[in-house]
Amino acid sequence: MPWKMPWKNSWFQIAVIAAALSGGCLLMDSAPALENALDFTKGGGAYSKGKEYFDKGEYAEAIPEFDEAIRLDPNNANAYALRGGAFWRKGSAGQGLDDCNKALEIDPRNDLGYAYRGLIENQKGDHDKAIEDWNKAIEINPKNDVAHAGLGSASLQRGDYDQAIADYDEAIRLNPGYANAYRGRSEAYRGKGDLARAAEDLTKITEINPKDSSAYSTLGTIYVQEGDLNHAMPDLNQAIELDASNAAACAMRGEAYRLLGNFDQALNDLNQAIEIDPNAAMAYGSRGAVYLGKGDLARALPDLDQAINRNPKNGFAYAERGEAYRYKGDLPGALADLNTAIDELHFKSSFAYASRGVVRAGQGDSDRAITDLDEAIELDPKNSFAYGERGAVYEAKGDPDKAIPDMNQAIQLNPRNAFAYLWRGEAYRRKGDSSSALADLNEAISLDPDGPNGRSAANIKAGLNGATH
Numbered sequence: 001m002p003w004k005m006p007w008k009n010s011w012f013q014i015a016v017i018a019a020a021l022s023g024g025c026l027l028m029d030s031a032p033a034l035e036n037a038l039d040f041t042k043g044g045g046a047y048s049k050g051k052e053y054f055d056k057g058e059y060a061e062a063i064p065e066f067d068e069a070i071r072l073d074p075n076n077a078n079a080y081a082l083r084g085g086a087f088w089r090k091g092s093a094g095q096g097l098d099d100c101n102k103a104l105e106i107d108p109r110n111d112l113g114y115a116y117r118g119l120i121e122n123q124k125g126d127h128d129k130a131i132e133d134w135n136k137a138i139e140i141n142p143k144n145d146v147a148h149a150g151l152g153s154a155s156l157q158r159g160d161y162d163q164a165i166a167d168y169d170e171a172i173r174l175n176p177g178y179a180n181a182y183r184g185r186s187e188a189y190r191g192k193g194d195l196a197r198a199a200e201d202l203t204k205i206t207e208i209n210p211k212d213s214s215a216y217s218t219l220g221t222i223y224v225q226e227g228d229l230n231h232a233m234p235d236l237n238q239a240i241e242l243d244a245s246n247a248a249a250c251a252m253r254g255e256a257y258r259l260l261g262n263f264d265q266a267l268n269d270l271n272q273a274i275e276i277d278p279n280a281a282m283a284y285g286s287r288g289a290v291y292l293g294k295g296d297l298a299r300a301l302p303d304l305d306q307a308i309n310r311n312p313k314n315g316f317a318y319a320e321r322g323e324a325y326r327y328k329g330d331l332p333g334a335l336a337d338l339n340t341a342i343d344e345l346h347f348k349s350s351f352a353y354a355s356r357g358v359v360r361a362g363q364g365d366s367d368r369a370i371t372d373l374d375e376a377i378e379l380d381p382k383n384s385f386a387y388g389e390r391g392a393v394y395e396a397k398g399d400p401d402k403a404i405p406d407m408n409q410a411i412q413l414n415p416r417n418a419f420a421y422l423w424r425g426e427a428y429r430r431k432g433d434s435s436s437a438l439a440d441l442n443e444a445i446s447l448d449p450d451g452p453n454g455r456s457a458a459n460i461k462a463g464l465n466g467a468t469h
Contacts, residue, residue: 081112111141145174164188213243247277281310285317315347350380384414400427418447
């Protein structure tokens with residue numbers, strides 16, 4: 001059965017998961033604290049009620065109130081602008097854009113119209129138009145928090161994390177209760193690798209809105225990424241309890257269960273994630289890894305293919321598929337996938353380097369195998385598998401004095417590492433220490449009686465016994 005290790009830096013690379021776990025655009029559910037959003041004109045009662053619903057994210061309830069406000073006052077530009085934002089949030093971008101344009105037709109200096117039109121344009125991919133609208137909104141009203149957050153999202157999209165943080169800082173200064181400004185800033189911090197500050201912002205969102213499933217989901221993701229599965233589970237559980245249709249949370253909890261070795265529970269969550277979102281590349285990748293961990297290549301490879309088809313930049317899926325090909329005996333195929341993961345997609349995980357090291361060792365390229373295994377150990381000094389494999393390479397090179405310390409470390413990290421006992425036994429045999437060799441070979445047989453390590457140990461033991469009689 002292929003090795004599966006609970007490693008940090010799992011498949012959820014920061015840049016890839018940001019959008020998936022936030023539920024889409026980082027500016028949804030905005031709660032603007034804009035001075036000109038107040039309206040005491042005819043229809044102002046309905047408008048105020050609509051804005052109250054809007055601020056709470058209750059867009060379906062807000063729209064009829066804005067309808068009434070517009071019926072009573074057809075020139076209420078703010079009502080059009082906010083109704084446009086509500087339509088957009090409900091998935092009707094066309095209606096939202098029409099309303100924002102109407103707001104600006106009524107009042108060409110309506111900053112709300114520019115701010116929300118920018119959000120819609122940005123989602124449609126018209127990023128330059130969006131930035132132009134947000135800048136115009138700020139020119140009209142420097143306190144337009146939605147526009148400042150919009151500029152933050154534009155900076156985030158182009159990878160300018162410092163500028164994004166500055167823009168979101170201003171949005172939060174203007175509106176300390178603006179949950180999605182915290183969400184955007186958390187993504188910028190994640191882009192910079194500052195997961196502690198990202199977690200602080202996500203925690204703030206849960207304080208502002210305890211029902212924000214996405215915030216709990218992303219918090220859980222950060223904990224999984226850090227290898228802190230005990231803290232991850234409560235947040236992922238809460239995310240799913242709040243929103244059973246949160247495919248990202250189901251997929252992430254499935255990944256957490258996989259890392260814990262609870263494959264059956266992992267499959268339950270990953271199947272659910274795929275049922276909710278049949279295009280969830282992350283869930284296919286993780287489910288493929290679960291099947292690989294169970295030794296089920298017939299199911300693992302199709303899932304990993306699906307993950308790569310849906311997201312060709314999924315380094316985790318390439319690494320896992322490379323491991324599947326290695327397990328299948330297809331070393332050229334394994335090396336091709338692992339090279340793609342590491343060299344092209346920059347998936348710098350201990351697992352990927354260790355797997356490639358084993359492939360290279362299998363191809364007789366021992367020097368580059370050791371280089372990869374060195375990198376695997378540097379990335380994760382607790383990687384028992386990498387120590388064992390590096391020790392095996394040293395032993396194969398005829399250097400038991402380097403092999404034995406690596407095997408010692410592998411066994412210390414994982415006392416059930418039958419492979420390490422096998423190769424340490426072989427190293428002791430090479431050094432002429434028959435008693436130590438027999439002790440290790442017997443342990444390998446005990447740990448893996450029907451597997452390849454146990455069978456190899458039995459063969460070496462038989463030869464050793466024959467030589468001593």
